Amino acid sequence: MALLEVNDLRVSFRTPDGIVQAVRGLSFDVDTGKTLGIVGESGSGKSVSTQTIMGLVRGARVSGTALFEGQDLLTMGSRDLQRVRGAEVGMIFQDPLSSLHPYYKVGWQIGEMIRQHDKSVSKSEARKRAVDLLRLVGIPQPDRRVDDYPHQFSGGMRQRAMIAMAMALNPKLLIADEPTTALDVTVQAQVLQVMKTLQEEFGTAIIMITHDLGVIADIADEVIVMYAGAVMERAGRRAIFYENHHPYTEGLLQSLPGYGDDRERLLPIPGSPPSLINLPSGCPFHPRCPYVMDRCKTDVPELAPVGGDVTHLSACWLPHDMDARNARRKDVIGHAEPAPAEALAGAEAAGGEA
């Protein structure tokens, strides 16, 4: 049994303009010690889905199940959910300044997190543990910095303090929602390194939500690509980059500078993402898809295995046989492989081996 199993999660919000269908049938599972990457653009539903699972979304219509160690988080009472949050599942958000309370000392906030779940811990004991945790995540002079306020920390230090807080009770699952987006690259590298090491050491499962395919390539074991509230493609990390099936996955990669290196022009996806109130008929991606066929405009494709591989699913009407798919790729965008060999060589050079 997987640590977390989400089945057919649907989330919608009633707004004055109509019903926003933020998540439309999301299923995934995460195993202990593994990292699931969820990638997608703004409004694809990637954040809403995990926030819903953790009971942090209000006023939404929710259906489906989210089994954490066999217990459904979506029907759990708020007291039980509160115990799970923090103790069993840690969370890190994008903006570390707004997720730390500006009025309280960083160390106090970490200590409070511990005391909230274990009343027998004394205040001085909690403080001592906060110092240890700050040291663990690489905050210099933790015994002094523990009494700092969040504004006295730099962006990278705040994010590491958030990781310290999320890891304080050694959770089984860590949900990281764009944890490095607000950070500079060198600091991002530090934070990712801290997360990887913690995972290796404690077997923590990680859900990494990001729009950055570079971060996904670095850290994820399995990847879900979301668009307009639904999963377009789900596959192992290598398959997503080297044998992707769905045109949206392909489009995302093609529009990156540094993928298909040193080209004169990028290949953007034309148009912009659809309104979640008024979704296109059929496949939600069809208005922007270079491979669009008549069927795409009327029928919604289901997630189905690619080339008979049950770990690689794609929701697309293109042939699910990879050879036939690559032949279409050649016709439409000019080359048969998802990433031409020279592109990979270029990307490696971009890796900066001096």
Added chain:
Amino acid sequence: MSNQSEAPVASLATDHAADGDVLLKVENLVKYFPVASTSLFSRRRDFVHAVEGVSLEVRRGQTLGLVGETGCGKSTLARCIMRLYDITSGKITFDGHDITKLSRGRMRPLRRDMQMIFQDPYGSLNPRRRVGSIIGDPFAIQGIADGADRKKKVQEVMELVGLNPEHYNRFPAEFSGGQRQRIGVARALAVRPKLIICDEPVSALDVSIQAQIINLLADLQQEFGLTYIFIAHDLSVVRHVSDRVAVMYLGQISESAPTRELWHHPRHPYTDALLSAVPVPNPEAADQRERIILVGDVPSPVAPPSGCRFHPRCPKAAPTCVDTEPELIARLGDGPEHLTKCHFPVEDGEDISLAKPTIGAENRVVETGILAGGDVVLPEALTAEADTKEEA
């Protein structure tokens, strides 16, 4: 270091092309911002050393990429070049005119030739004004066209950047993020400037939209021979658009080189670390490469470190780096286009993740916790269950 006249003199970028080829020349530019004194009775004023002795040249029709982390002074430098800030010292020559000390009134005609595109497509457009009037502003300010003529010109430029000219009377809120950024581009382009400074123009956009704007900027450059200064923290974007790149750290240029040269032969340890930290969308490369993980954060620009400003975080730091500021010159037999501000430049093939600084701990940021590579243990009792607490 708080005395303005003590600004260190960085060497000038070697002037190779004929002067007519150079559209913008910045020499030894210094910009300090005063900060409130920490003590009520102290007479000493502290300054943020935002830009300290930057020299650079931008050639006509080319793109200069400016990269660096938050607070390295890249946006301040751009605003100084635009004369949105008065500079502390130095000289700016634009298109043959010394614009360092021009008054606002004297600057205005020149502003026609230098425009700016901003990062935030939400914050940089007045939500209460119609798009046509926003894009028409430069015409109004420069007194170029009015009435029906202005409307025609605005619609032309809207079409040029891929906006529907019929949307002339709409408000910014009716456009998506990518379209808003097109409005920003249209406004900058309206008066056909020679130089456009793009300050993080695509950072707020989704990748698929980002690619649209990058292509648009490239097309416009080709069509009108525009010169860009392109500021971004996303190095893969900078690599794609730039002819030459300057890397900034704490208000100074630490390395500048033609783009390919910089990526293939980074000389400054900071450049090397920065490039190695960029996540690449390629699992194979991500698994293979050795990341250079810098310790600590960028120090405060109020009291920058002595000598080389990078020494507290540099894996190659030696005592010389603490005492003496290196010059920005060609190193290790590089051509005159490739300048590095480092005493111990990185050789081709050298792996600086193996390097160990030879300076005392008091002079550098010391690694702690996980990043120190020591044992990783959760603090005592954290791994224990809550109910075993009583025994302790």
